[in-house]
Amino acid sequence: MEKNPFDELAEKYDSWYDTKGKLAFAIELQALRPLLNNLPQPWLEVGVGTGRFAQALGIEIGVDPAERLLEFARSRGIKTFRASGEVLPFEDSTLGTVFLLTTWEFLKEPVQVLKEIYRVLKEGGKLVNAYLDKDGKWARSYIEKAKHGHPLFSRARFYGYEEVVDLTRNAGFKITGTISTLFQGPGETVVLEEPREGFHSGASFVVIIGEKNE
Ligand SMILES: C[S@@+](CC[C@H](N)C(=O)[O-])C[C@H]1O[C@@H](n2cnc3c(N)ncnc32)[C@H](O)[C@@H]1O
Numbered sequence: 001m002e003k004n005p006f007d008e009l010a011e012k013y014d015s016w017y018d019t020k021g022k023l024a025f026a027i028e029l030q031a032l033r034p035l036l037n038n039l040p041q042p043w044l045e046v047g048v049g050t051g052r053f054a055q056a057l058g059i060e061i062g063v064d065p066a067e068r069l070l071e072f073a074r075s076r077g078i079k080t081f082r083a084s085g086e087v088l089p090f091e092d093s094t095l096g097t098v099f100l101l102t103t104w105e106f107l108k109e110p111v112q113v114l115k116e117i118y119r120v121l122k123e124g125g126k127l128v129n130a131y132l133d134k135d136g137k138w139a140r141s142y143i144e145k146a147k148h149g150h151p152l153f154s155r156a157r158f159y160g161y162e163e164v165v166d167l168t169r170n171a172g173f174k175i176t177g178t179i180s181t182l183f184q185g186p187g188e189t190v191v192l193e194e195p196r197e198g199f200h201s202g203a204s205f206v207v208i209i210g211e212k213n214e
Contacts (some may be wrong), residue, residue: 004048005059005151010068013152015051023189024138025180028205029056031181031195032101032130035209039126040096046085046113047103049075059099063088085113090120097126102205104131104164105156111112114171118212127210134158137185138206161199164208173210181205 029203036057039056046055048062051073063083079086082100083089084107087101098117100107107113117127132139140157146153165175180203181195199206 002172005155007068009120009151010050010066010072013071013184014052016186020186023051023192024186024205027095027182027184027189027193028102028130029053030130030192031179031205032057034195035128035179035207036179039128039188040122040124042095043097043099044088044090044095044120045078045099045101046088046117047100047106048073048078051078051080052100054078059198069188072166073092077118077158085116088116088120088135090183093122093125095120096122097128100127100129100131102130102132105158106152111167111213118172121212123212123214126176126210127168127202127212128207129164129168129210130205130207131164132158132204133171133206134160135201136182137188137202138182141186161206161208164206168208168210172212172214174207174213175179176211177207177209179207179209181207 043059045059045062048054048064049069054062055076062078063081064070065084067082073080081089142153177197179195180191180200182204182205
């Protein structure tokens with residue numbers, strides 16, 4: 001498997017959630033928690049990283065190509081597999097919900113990952129894709145950092161809402177909901193935000209919910 005820059009920055013990456021990213025993470029969780037009751041089990045996170053979201057949301061299984069990150073996720077009680085979203089180690093129609101949580105922008109082959117997620121979901125299963133919208137302040141700041149050679153963000157590609165919706169529909173999903181949050185930018189995130197239904201321009205953290213509906 002190709003070298004993953006997240007592996008080399010594992011500690012630094014993980015500590016973001018307790019420091020600079022603490023309030024942003026709390027805002028993101030606040031948008032995701034109300035969805036949980038309606039999501040069929042079992043749950044998998046693709047791009048589980050160090051397991052921060054998975055632990056906070058009760059996602060039991062995670063895959064990621066970065067072994068160092070998976071060590072953290074394991075220590076947080078997540079059952080992990082070293083794998084990429086493009087080739088998932090699960091049988092057809094076996095999972096209830098698959099989450100992508102700020103992983104979408106790092107996928108080299110998002111279309112293939114959507115196809116794989118569709119394959120492993122049961123009929124009526126859900127995709128929860130929380131991505132950083134290209135027009136939000138957080139993605140804009142990361143795009144600037146990428147221009148200066150940032151080791152992680154220079155590998156990312158940030159998308160707009162319509163593009164993510166089109167790709168998700170083309171993979172066969174029916175879009176059943178959208179949530180927007182995180183309108184404050186990096187360095188100015190000082191208060192908790194209530195999530196808003198639908199797509200709202202300027203949101204950094206956008207959650208698109210898809211359903212496998214054959
Ligand atoms: C910004 S991190 C998000 C991590 C995680 N959701 C968390 O709670 O910490 C992006 C993650 O995507 C993973 N990733 C990159 N390419 C991937 C791929 N093709 N399939 C699955 N995960 C991938 C990275 O290794 C990294 O863990």
